[in-house]
Amino acid sequence: MSGFNPEMRTRAEKICSLYPQVRSALIPLCHLAQEQAGYLSEDLMEEIAEMVGVTPAEVYGTASFYDMLHTEPVGKYLVGVCTNIACLLQGGEELLEHAEAKLGVAPGGTTEDGMFTLEDMECIAHCNKAPALQVNYRFFGPVDEESFDELVDDLRAGRLVGDVPSHGTLIREERSAPIALSIDEVLAERALSDAAIAQRKAQVQS
Amino acid sequence: MDENAERIVPKIVTSRIGLDGSHTLETYLATGGYSALRKALTSMTPEEIQAEVMTSNLLGRGGAGFEVGRKWSMLKNSPLRYLVVNGDESEPATFKDHMLIEGDPHQLVEGTIITAYAVGAARAFIYIRGEFALGLERVQRAIDEAYTYGALGRNIFGSGFSLDLVVHPGAGAYICGEETALIESLEGKRGYPRIKPPFFPAVIGLYGAPTIVNNVESMSNIPWIVNNGGAAFASLGIGRSTGTRIFALAGHVNRPGNYEVEMAKLTFRDLVYKPEYGGGMRMGRGVKAFIPGGVSAPWFGPDQLDLPLAQDDVAKAGSMLGSGSIVMMDDHTCxxxxxxxxxxxxxxxxxxxxxxxxxxxxxxxxxxxxxxxxxxxxxxxxxxxxxxxxxxxxxxxxxxxxxxxxxxxxxxxxxxxxxxxxxxxxxxxxxxxxxxxxx
Known part of the structure; x- marks a missing residue:
């Protein structure tokens, strides 16, 4: 494997151009890497490191802090069942137990066919639809045992392809507007307007 | 003055929620969108906007409840400043920003641009937690639409003010809602909170420059305040708790959901039991306890249901209104x-x-x-x-x-x-x- 493919490399470069300091692109590029490979493979971490000017270890060290960044392969569909307080009160734990039985894996595990990874999630801010879950960060809820089974069957049969992209694809809306002014230009403009204001003030006072 | 007279309380931040295509520029413009930005850029100085927000006494809607206007006034003077909007909503049982981000992204974008103008930000960022995939897409779309419409980029509405706005995805970490951790994360690092002092964002923030970090709901209030004036906002509510606020009601109620209500005028009991809000406890059960402001807040018992939804009253009673999330637990809860x-x-x-x-x-x-x-x-x-x-x-x-x-x-x-x-x-x-x- 050899890092970003040409299309992804172009998108990655565009993302880098959005920030005054390129290291800020690190996490967005990790998402992009997951979009290409489904997870953060070593070669992609190396390329991200090169692009944002840090070592591969720093990319790994940063990525390992975040729940959504996976340095090992995960299933095509990441099923995250929320069990935090609002969902707990509405049966989130029972739903997670059902999910374990239905998928045959414990939280953190991936089904043998590589289709599903199950996660015990913290609050996803969908509490008015508790118990709630996300599949690849797309919301579902309230979910009961029956609708969970249906959801899994639909995903397995490919009936939700449009709604739920494969794991890794997070933002399907690519920014079209380039950065209009560099920070240097902003500062230069500001210096000009400050000078103009000072000049006007001086004129008024004299 | 008749205290009981029916006053119409405006929907300040949720007026478009539920409209068809509430997230689109078309709907936004048809409902008065970007008029506040036009007004701000063509007829107001940054200082005048700051003064209106100060008058409104808008309290930050993220959790700490610090006055937004005062926060702005503490920003260190420097040619290079940044604005960062905190959309990392992760406090358990809080789901109001989720609704605002997906349901009215243009309002958030407009509030952000006005704020960037008011505080003199060289660039603005909206940090949204990674789990809000749809929200990230909608805000990205809204930003692109705003560029095309002329509300972002060079020389906005011919005013001479220019701004670039970038939406930035998080990657799953509650701590990044803490403003200095959020800044670290936005710099491409692990989300470790910084030591304060010296790292107060208003002094040393993003890339070491003075930075304002404001919550999504706070930003969403700004267009209304600019259009209607800070005094109109301050005339709602009681005392320091001005305006309206979204309360995210969850747990064992019949109608969990986000309710925008006038600050300090209702009690927890009103919110839980009134048919237009929570509609009572599920299965008619009793209240065993409730959490008044996110899971960081100490719990209350049923005897505190009559407290008003006001920041200072809740603080005096030993907890906090925090993130505006209320979790009801019935008498069958362990x-x-x-x-x-x-x-x-x-x-x-x-x-x-x-x-x-x-x-x-x-x-x-x-x-x-x-x-x-x-x-x-x-x-x-x-x-x-x-x-x-x-x-x-x-x-x-x-x-x-x-x-x-x-x-x-x-x-x-x-x-x-x-x-x-x-x-x-x-x-x-x-x-x-x-x-x-x-x-």
Whole structure:
């Protein structure tokens, strides 16, 4: 494997151009890497490191802090069942137990066919639809045992392809507007307007 | 003046929620969108906008409740400043920003542009938690539409003011809602909160430059304040609690949801029982306890249901309105399990920098699990309180702090409240060797 493919490399470069300091692109590029490979493979971490000017270890060290960044392969569909307080009160734990039985894996595990990874999630801010879950960060809820089974069957049969992209694809809306002014230009403009204001003030006072 | 007269309380931030295509530029423009930005850029100075926001006394809607106008006024003077919008909504049971981000992204974008103008930001960022995939897409679309419409980029509306706005995805970490951790994360690092002082964002923020960090709901209020004036906003509510606010009502109520109501005018009881809001407790059961402002807040019992939804009243009663999330727990709830789950959350989300938080949350979680699953000892209760006391000495409210950020002192809230309010229930777990609620 050899890092970003040409299309992804172009998108990655565009993302880098959005920030005054390129290291800020690190996490967005990790998402992009997951979009290409489904997870953060070593070669992609190396390329991200090169692009944002840090070592591969720093990319790994940063990525390992975040729940959504996976340095090992995960299933095509990441099923995250929320069990935090609002969902707990509405049966989130029972739903997670059902999910374990239905998928045959414990939280953190991936089904043998590589289709599903199950996660015990913290609050996803969908509490008015508790118990709630996300599949690849797309919301579902309230979910009961029956609708969970249906959801899994639909995903397995490919009936939700449009709604739920494969794991890794997070933002399907690519920014079209380039950065209009560099920070240097902003500062230069500001210096000009400050000078103009000072000049006007001086004129008024004299 | 007749206190009981029916006044029409405006929907300040949720007026478009539920409209067809509420997230599109078309709907936004058809409902007065970007008129506030036009007004701000063509007829107001940054100072005038700051003054209106100061007059409004808008309290930050993220959790700490600090006055937005005062926060802006504390921004260190520097040619290079940044604005960062905090859309990392992760406080358990809080789901109001989720709705605003997906439902009215242009309002958020407009509020952000106005604020950037008011505080003189060289660039603005909207940081949205990674789990909000649809929200990230909608805000990205809104930003692109705003560029095309002329509300972003060079020389906005011919005013001479220019701004670039970037939406930035998080990647799953509760702690990044803490403003200095959010800045670290936006710089491409692990989300470790910074030590304050010296790292107050208004002085040393993003890339070391003075930075304003404001919450999504706070930003969404700005267009209305510019259009209607700070005084109109301040005329709503009571005392320091001005305007309206979204309360995210969750747990054992018939109608969980986000309700925008006038500040301080309703009580918790009104919000829970009125048919237009919570519609009462599920299955007509009684209230055993409730959390008034996110899981970092100490719990209240049913006798506190008549407190008004006002920041200072709730603080005086020993808790906080916090993130605006209210979790109702009925009389069939196992309070040990509830407190254990909240502790487990803090243990998972502790960033690991400070020993009291990193180790304390782990020990407390293990003891709570032990009690819930039947292996608890009576001495555990004192040990739990002692462990909590090591994180927040004195176990008072607001809590004392032994850690870099407030995640640490938030851990004891539910455990201490649980033991103080429901000691017998803890003891039954211990004596009967398990959960009496059958789990």
């Amino acid at each position: 309070m040990v399990r509830a407190a254990w789950r909240i502790t487990k959350f803090f243990n998972r989300e502790s960033c690991g920098q400070c020993t009291p938080c990193r180790e304390g949350s782990g020990w407390i979680e293990k003891m709570m699990r032990r009690i819930e699953t039947g292996a608890g000892r009576e001495s555990d209760l004192d040990m739990l309180l002692d462990a909590c006391d090591n994180i927040a000495p004195g176990l008072s409210w607001p809590p004392a702090q032994t850690t870099i950020c407030v995640l640490g002192p938030s851990i004891p809230s539910s455990v201490v409240a649980g033991i103080r309010m429901f000691r017998d229930e803890f003891l039954i777990h211990i004596k009967e060797g398990g959960c009496p609620y059958g789990r």
